[in-house]
Amino acid sequence: MERKPTHASILSPQAVDWSEVRRRLEILQGAMARSATPAVEEIRRILKSRAKALAREAPEKEGGENFIQVVTFLLAFENYAIDSCSVREVYPLKELVPLPGTPPFVLGITSVRGRIISVLDLKKFFDLPEKGLTDQNKVIVVRADFMEFGLLADAILGTRSIPLAEIQPSLATLTGIRSDYLRGVTKDRLVVLDAARLVSDPRIIVHEESMA
Amino acid sequence: MGVMAMKWFLNLSTRAKLFLGFGLMVLLLVVMVTTAYDGIATIRESQRRLYELDFEDAVDLSLLRANSNGARMETLEMMLTPRPSEQEALQRAIQNRKRTNDEIVQRLQQRNRGDAEFLGPLGEFDQLRKAYEEIRDEKVIPLALQGKIDEAQALGVGPQAERYDKMRSILRRLDDAAIEDARTSLAESDRKAGESVRILLGVGLLAVILAVAAVLFLARIIASPLVEISRVAERVAAKDLTVGVPANGRTDEVGRLAETFRKMVENLRSVTRDIGEGVNVLGSAASEILASTTQVASGASETATAVSETTSTVEEVKQTAQVSTQKAKYVSEAAQKAAQISQTGRKAVEETIEGMRVIREQMESVAESIVRLSEQSQAISEIIATVNDLADQSNLLAVNAAIEAAKAGEQGKGFAVVAQEVKSLAEQSKQATAQVRAILTDIQKATSAAVMATERGSKAVDAGAKQSVQAGEAVQKLAESNTEAAQAATQIAASSQQQLVGMDQVALAMENIKQASTQNVASTRQAEAAAQNLHQLGQKLKQLVEQYKV
Numbered sequence: 001m002e003r004k005p006t007h008a009s010i011l012s013p014q015a016v017d018w019s020e021v022r023r024r025l026e027i028l029q030g031a032m033a034r035s036a037t038p039a040v041e042e043i044r045r046i047l048k049s050r051a052k053a054l055a056r057e058a059p060e061k062e063g064g065e066n067f068i069q070v071v072t073f074l075l076a077f078e079n080y081a082i083d084s085c086s087v088r089e090v091y092p093l094k095e096l097v098p099l100p101g102t103p104p105f106v107l108g109i110t111s112v113r114g115r116i117i118s119v120l121d122l123k124k125f126f127d128l129p130e131k132g133l134t135d136q137n138k139v140i141v142v143r144a145d146f147m148e149f150g151l152l153a154d155a156i157l158g159t160r161s162i163p164l165a166e167i168q169p170s171l172a173t174l175t176g177i178r179s180d181y182l183r184g185v186t187k188d189r190l191v192v193l194d195a196a197r198l199v200s201d202p203r204i205i206v207h208e209e210s211m212a
Numbered sequence: 213m214g215v216m217a218m219k220w221f222l223n224l225s226t227r228a229k230l231f232l233g234f235g236l237m238v239l240l241l242v243v244m245v246t247t248a249y250d251g252i253a254t255i256r257e258s259q260r261r262l263y264e265l266d267f268e269d270a271v272d273l274s275l276l277r278a279n280s281n282g283a284r285m286e287t288l289e290m291m292l293t294p295r296p297s298e299q300e301a302l303q304r305a306i307q308n309r310k311r312t313n314d315e316i317v318q319r320l321q322q323r324n325r326g327d328a329e330f331l332g333p334l335g336e337f338d339q340l341r342k343a344y345e346e347i348r349d350e351k352v353i354p355l356a357l358q359g360k361i362d363e364a365q366a367l368g369v370g371p372q373a374e375r376y377d378k379m380r381s382i383l384r385r386l387d388d389a390a391i392e393d394a395r396t397s398l399a400e401s402d403r404k405a406g407e408s409v410r411i412l413l414g415v416g417l418l419a420v421i422l423a424v425a426a427v428l429f430l431a432r433i434i435a436s437p438l439v440e441i442s443r444v445a446e447r448v449a450a451k452d453l454t455v456g457v458p459a460n461g462r463t464d465e466v467g468r469l470a471e472t473f474r475k476m477v478e479n480l481r482s483v484t485r486d487i488g489e490g491v492n493v494l495g496s497a498a499s500e501i502l503a504s505t506t507q508v509a510s511g512a513s514e515t516a517t518a519v520s521e522t523t524s525t526v527e528e529v530k531q532t533a534q535v536s537t538q539k540a541k542y543v544s545e546a547a548q549k550a551a552q553i554s555q556t557g558r559k560a561v562e563e564t565i566e567g568m569r570v571i572r573e574q575m576e577s578v579a580e581s582i583v584r585l586s587e588q589s590q591a592i593s594e595i596i597a598t599v600n601d602l603a604d605q606s607n608l609l610a611v612n613a614a615i616e617a618a619k620a621g622e623q624g625k626g627f628a629v630v631a632q633e634v635k636s637l638a639e640q641s642k643q644a645t646a647q648v649r650a651i652l653t654d655i656q657k658a659t660s661a662a663v664m665a666t667e668r669g670s671k672a673v674d675a676g677a678k679q680s681v682q683a684g685e686a687v688q689k690l691a692e693s694n695t696e697a698a699q700a701a702t703q704i705a706a707s708s709q710q711q712l713v714g715m716d717q718v719a720l721a722m723e724n725i726k727q728a729s730t731q732n733v734a735s736t737r738q739a740e741a742a743a744q745n746l747h748q749l750g751q752k753l754k755q756l757v758e759q760y761k762v
Contacts (some may be wrong), residue, residue: 054633069618073613090611092604138608156607158635159614167684 067161073153076128079190086195090156093137119150144199226465233426240419247415251408257646266394276316283309291356337382344375395449437466441473451760453481488757495750507744512736515730523722530715532632547698553689568677579666586659603641611637640696650715
């Protein structure tokens, strides 16, 4: 019965309160005008809260030698971190060109400020589920002594400093190639990669001769 | 010859036999009576002659002697009596006796005419008497009267006395002769009477013998077969119909009786057999009738009950018909009103169709507005994408800045703070854009829903318009139907009125039926009782018939 509206509800003018609708529309227009030019008090309040948040975070980062600076990123919903010192920069993944005749973990090549670098997919190494490439994907440009390459990341989370004491050695259960690149795991399940070992691994180097 | 006669006699009718038998009797009786009459007549003749001739003569002679004696005695008395009165009386008596003697003599003479033997002495006596009386009357009596008794006596003793003696002797002689005659006649009469008695006895004996023989014969030829038949009749009376009647082959009444009786017994037997069968049929029929009647009685009772119920139902139907009449009138009026209302409804429907058209236009403009809104939302979305891209790039820049600051070491620390600040701003921008995008998604969904709702509304309005047209047609049909309904209701009202009248008649008829049914029930009860009686009668008849041996 309720599904079927009665004639009274259709025909009666009380069904839609047009004056109420008009009132709400006016309020919304007023709010729009106000938000376009925020009040001075509002701006001041936002700034103040930011200042507070920053002021609280400062003492945590003190500590000197026992901390390492890392760039944290997402790989298939897992948090990974890599030492900032081995990272040259992060860059949005644009115009990836697939490279024929390369192993599956080599996604392709891209141009970063005029330099051509290869992009590796760690998910292939770590047997993580594929997610597909979007324009949200980022490339972490890693620079070692003699070579430079990009690591595909689903998203860049930011930079942070981690106390060295917090990094626990790699789990005994982890074996194979995965354990080879890990430096350790923190309490909050952040997997810290060892950039130096990653770079020095001969497996990532494509030998054209062997391919040929 | 004798057998033939016997046969002829046997075949004579009983009446003829009886006539013959009794005729014989009567003949014998006539012979007897004739014989007796003859004897009696002979006796009576002899007696008459005895009386008339001998006996009367003797009496008359005695009287004559007595009178003569009396007259002499009175003459003597007159001589002895001195008184003249007495003498005169005596004289008169003497004269009377003289006249009497005259008459007697005359009588005797007349009676014994032709009898010379008798008339001779009598004439002599008469002469003597007359002479005696002449002397007495002319001489003796006058002397006595004159008182000359002696002379008179003298006259009397002399010749007079002689005469008297002669007279007396003649009379005595005659008297004796008369008595002798009488005695002879009596003896003759006795002889004749005895002869008559003997003849009578002989004839009577013969008659008795013949009568006994006839009776025995008739009894043998009439009674014996009747006894035989009566024995059979007794067995029939004792309800034994198996008995056979012997046929004697006679054609008289007895033979016919036997034949008829035989036929009667046969008929009785067949009739009894038929009656037995009929009684069986009657018994079963009576049982069936009784059962049927019982059923009919119960049926009649049920019918009576049903009729009562029907009567009350008819009453209810009557009331219902009254209500129907009123309702039909009410419906007729209502239908007329409804016809007017449906005209109004038609106008309203036309207005509704017009209103629907306006609503559709409004809906179209609303839909256009919403589509424009959606397009503008799309523009906002593009702007937001740009902003998001900017925030993303700002974020990367902040990360790179932080990396650079980390590489710079202690000198880059201030720069790291700025980089952190930039990163925070970038993330806030990104969150804001995400919120805006979410809102825009909502708006997009809402506008899509609104467009679809408007479309649905538009279609609904179209359908409404179509339905309004249909409603208009329906209202038109409704109006026509109402007009028809009004007419129908008027007809129903009339019909109901007729029905009411009819139901009145039905009620009357039901009342009659009810009475008839009540009578029916009573009649059926009587019929049931009659059937019961019939049943009992059949049983009784059966018992009766079963007593007969067929």
